[in-house]
Structures are given as structure tokens and as C-alpha cells.
Amino acid sequence: MTVQPLKKRPLSRYLKDFKHTQTHCAQCAKLLDRITLTRGGEIVSKTAIAQLDTLIDENGWQVERQSWAALCRFCGDLYCKEQEHYFDIIGFKEYLFEQTEMSHGTIREYVVRLRRLGNHLASQNIPAPSTPEAWLDDAFEAWLPLTSTNNYRIALRKYGQFQILNKNSAAHFQENKSTSDIY
Ligand SMILES: [Zn+2]
Numbered sequence: 001m002t003v004q005p006l007k008k009r010p011l012s013r014y015l016k017d018f019k020h021t022q023t024h025c026a027q028c029a030k031l032l033d034r035i036t037l038t039r040g041g042e043i044v045s046k047t048a049i050a051q052l053d054t055l056i057d058e059n060g061w062q063v064e065r066q067s068w069a070a071l072c073r074f075c076g077d078l079y080c081k082e083q084e085h086y087f088d089i090i091g092f093k094e095y096l097f098e099q100t101e102m103s104h105g106t107i108r109e110y111v112v113r114l115r116r117l118g119n120h121l122a123s124q125n126i127p128a129p130s131t132p133e134a135w136l137d138d139a140f141e142a143w144l145p146l147t148s149t150n151n152y153r154i155a156l157r158k159y160g161q162f163q164i165l166n167k168n169s170a171a172h173f174q175e176n177k178s179t180s181d182i183y
Contacts, residue, residue, distance in 0.1 A: 010056075011056055012049055014056070016049075026071055027072075027075035027079060028074070034073045038068065038076065089118070092111065096111075113148075117145070132163035133160070135159055
């Protein structure tokens with residue numbers, strides 16, 4: 001048997017196959033319905049993918065594929081578009097996933113509400129409070145949207161609990177010098 005050089009194919013073809021083999025979101029492990037592909041944390045559109053015509057062989061693809069991930073639409077938006085947000089949306093989502101028993105659907109509800117509220121507050125130039133406890137008092141009452149007000153209030157309260165927990169665990173780590181190095 002002679003060793004044949006590895007066959008080269010355009011990157012877009014590998015990505016097409018890659019997309020078909022991904023069944024669960026790389027971030028939240030949800031079964032994938034609409035898939036968002038990312039490269040190095042940035043969303044790459046279908047059109048852009050179709051234009052990736054660099055010829056690579058299987059070895060090249062094995063290296064390249066480490067930069068790619070398949071995300072559900074929700075996580076794609078969350079991780080790639082929400083970096084500059086009024087609220088710490090990603091931290092909040094992770095808190096709900098890890099520290100509460102909420103279902104995926106409920107978490108999504110909370111996150112969507114908080115994103116809307118963040119856009120609403122940011123558009124009115126309302127400053128974020130300086131202490132986590134302030135999220136729980138009525139400081140925002142006057143600024144809440146007039147529709148679904150109570151839903152926003154509930155989301156805000158949950159966010160306040162997350163912020164307080166965050167602050168307490170940060171304080172805990174600062175007291176403990178042996179673990180402070182990793183922060
Ligand atoms: Zn996801």
C-alpha cells in the first residue's frame with residue numbers, strides 16, 4: 001500500500017459536516033435546533049461560512065476545528081453579543097443554571113426579561129447601583145417599564161440575590177489568601 005497524500009477540501013465543507021454532527025449546544029448542552037457556529041467566540045454567519053474556500057486536509061481540519069463551536073441561538077446571542085451590557089447577563093445565567101433548580105425555559109425567561117430591562121434602563125441613562133443590595137430595594141421602581149412591571153421586578157430581585165451572593169463569595173476568597181492567587 002502506498003501512502004496517498006490526504007485529500008484536501010474547502011473549509012466550508014468540513015464546517016458543513018461539523019454542523020451536522022453537532023447535536024447539543026456547546027455552552028448549555030441543550031438539544032440543538034437552530035445552530036449558530038462560532039470561531040474563537042465570534043459568530044460566523046452562514047454566508048461567511050460558505051465563502052471559506054481555503055483547501056485543507058483532515059489534519060488541518062483537526063487543528064482548525066478546535067476554534068469552532070456549535071451553539072444554540074440563545075447562547076450564541078448571549079456569549080457573542082452581550083459582552084457590553086447593563087447587567088452581568090452571562091454571570092446571571094450561569095448562576096441560575098448552577099445554583100437554582102430552574103428549568104431551562106424559566107432561565108431563558110429570566111434572561112430575556114433582564115436583557116430587555118437592561119436595554120430599557122441603558123436607553124434612559126439610569127446608572128447601575130453601587131452596591132448589590134440596592135438591586136433589592138425600590139431604587140428602580142420609578143424606572144421600570146409600565147407593562148409587565150411585576151415580571152421585571154421579579155427578575156430584578158433574582159438578579160439582586162445573584163449580585164449579593166457574588167459579593168459574598170468574592171469577600172470570602174479575599175479572606176482566604178491561598179485561593180486568592182487564581183483571581
Ligand atoms: Zn445553548
